[in-house]
Amino acid sequence: MTNNIYWTLYKDYADQIETGALQPGSKLPSENELAATYQITRETVRKGLNLLAQNGYIHKVKGKGSFVLDTGRMNFPVTGLVSYKEMAERIGRKSRTIVYETECVPAGDAIAKELQTRPDRLVWKVIRSREIEGERIILDVDYLLADIVTGLTREITGDSIYQYLEQELHLKISYSKKIISVERATTMDQSYMDLGSDTHVVVVRGYVHLEDTTLFQYTESRHRLDKFQFVDFARRESNHDFGDK
Known part of the structure; x- marks a missing residue:
């Protein structure tokens, strides 16, 4: 089950970005906060965030966090x-x-x-x-x-x-x-x-x-x-x- 939770995290945030619940430029919760929310390890959180980045939903800035990209294009x-x-x-x-x-x-x-x-x-x-x-x-x-x-x-x-x-x-x-x-x-x-x-x-x-x-x-x-x-x-x-x- 744990192996699939990163996909749940990915889908949750992809849906929020696509529906406009999260606007371009918004900052996602930290890895620690996401780990606590989903009750998973930070490594599993990173898998979900990396998938969001790979599919053009977010941009990860070292030392600052993850930010929502403009998906209108x-x-x-x-x-x-x-x-x-x-x-x-x-x-x-x-x-x-x-x-x-x-x-x-x-x-x-x-x-x-x-x-x-x-x-x-x-x-x-x-x-x-x-x-x-x-x-x-x-x-x-x-x-x-x-x-x-x-x-x-x-x-x-x-x-x-x-x-x-x-x-x-x-x-x-x-x-x-x-x-x-x-x-x-x-x-x-x-x-x-x-x-x-x-x-x-x-x-x-x-x-x-x-x-x-x-x-x-x-x-x-x-x-x-x-x-x-x-x-x-x-x-x-x-x-x-x-x-x-």
Whole structure:
């Protein structure tokens, strides 16, 4: 039973933070106080607090305690290949995909350059906005090589393209390069997103490769500034070449 109490502590405080009972910046009770409240050891308390920190609920400051973070922004992974459908399921918020365009067209000069191919090569052009809790806060514009991604339909693009690629076409998606920038909102952004008075968006450009290194997808994922924080996990590797420098 004791082994699971840290999970109870985690759930108690995660629920309070998500419901707003604990506001951003609030300080959690000390480890000693939590240990007394839950009748557990400080080591078990630390497990619960570490889980809260790992999932973006709190920030632990050495010597000062644990403080509630602003969870109003959704975490968008910088590394890793996660589809929107997978991300939406993780954040647990009401969402839907609105498909504006799914058509097969010649790549043209600009997209051919991004996909390192010929301008006359056919690509799927897919334009979708992502609505979360009633607001369109992401605009995705995707280009996929049509001779690799066959049989794409509006129904598929309204659900999950990656699920279709992996489960129906049995393609093995391997890795991607991402470039993130803040840019002035375009006319398309204004039309397909609920930007309000915002004049800029965060743009994540992605170049996605198959297992055999084929570049088959170029995407522009455009995000409302106030709704996302872009997260990464990095570990410093040991380096024994520095000596006494």
